[in-house]
Amino acid sequence: MTEPADRWRDPAFVAAAHQWIHDQLDRTVEPVVEIEQTHVTDWSTVMRVRTRFGVKWFKANDETMRHEGAVTAFLAPRSGERVPRPSALDPDTGWMLWVDMSPRLREVIAEERTLVRWLDVLEAYARIQIACEDEVEELLALGLPDCRLATxxxxxxxxxxxxxxxxxxxxGPDAIGELCARLASYGIRETVQHDDLHDGQVFVPFGHAHILDWGDACVSHPFFTLAVTLEGVISWGVDDVEDSEDLEPYxxxxxxxxxxxxxxxxxxxREAARLAMRLGWVCRAINGALPQDPERTHVRLKMFLDGKP
Structure with a gap:
């Protein structure tokens, strides 16, 4: 049986992607020297593109995340320079190119042995969400899933x-509805929500953090993001030890x-955020559900119940 990831290794797809990359770059001052397919999942692939003057990255998504490029381009001018605009984007396929943003926050944390850079990332990210409060209909029109409290x-x-x-x-669903009503009573406006904000999605070129990989993003309560980012990542600290980091400063x-x-x-x-961290795992279980990986959904629902995997 053909695996979903095989589509990205198919010679016809690879040839078409290479041709598109050459079309974007060879006619500029950055002719392509080498293309290497470095990352393949069921839902996307990434290629490292070495040009005469540096490195760019190509990404293609399946139909469920094809909106990522358009959403990234939409967020970039509203992000205070924290979301890089794609350097090339095909609106039909969703294929995109962007400049190399290395290193990842993950590598920086491993070297610096502290999570302190997350303080800047989280503040900047909240400002992006606030800047998009009036843009919900546009974000939905671009293809972001609707995970608002009412849904x-x-x-x-x-x-x-x-x-x-x-x-x-x-x-049951009625209990989830009651929790949603409680959270709605705080009056925080719904907006864009990354839904998978971890240290592999944040890049720190020249010490200035940028947030990438918006393929899992949705429109939801903004504080849902705290489930993955605080409970799923930061609480594990530098050495991946459960509950080893105090979450309050973050x-x-x-x-x-x-x-x-x-x-x-x-x-x-803070009260609203603690409630949102529970419901955020429900949102992540729904928005990130993969038929071929049911165990991941079970883990997220266990996080909803217990706050622990």
């Missing part, structure tokens, strides 16, 4: 029907722009 209970109900051997502790860094923007008290926003 979540129904999507959760649909997800439950796909599970084999579900955890008996999982509540939560405060993220919420700082919302305090200024909403005029709400930090303590009140």
């Amino acid at each position: 979540l209970p129904g999507q959760y109900a649909d997800l439950l029907t796909t599970l084999t051997d579900p955890d008996p502790r999982l509540p 939560l405060a860094a993220y919420l700082g722009p919302y305090v200024a923007h909403t005029g709400r008290d930090l303590a009140e926003l």
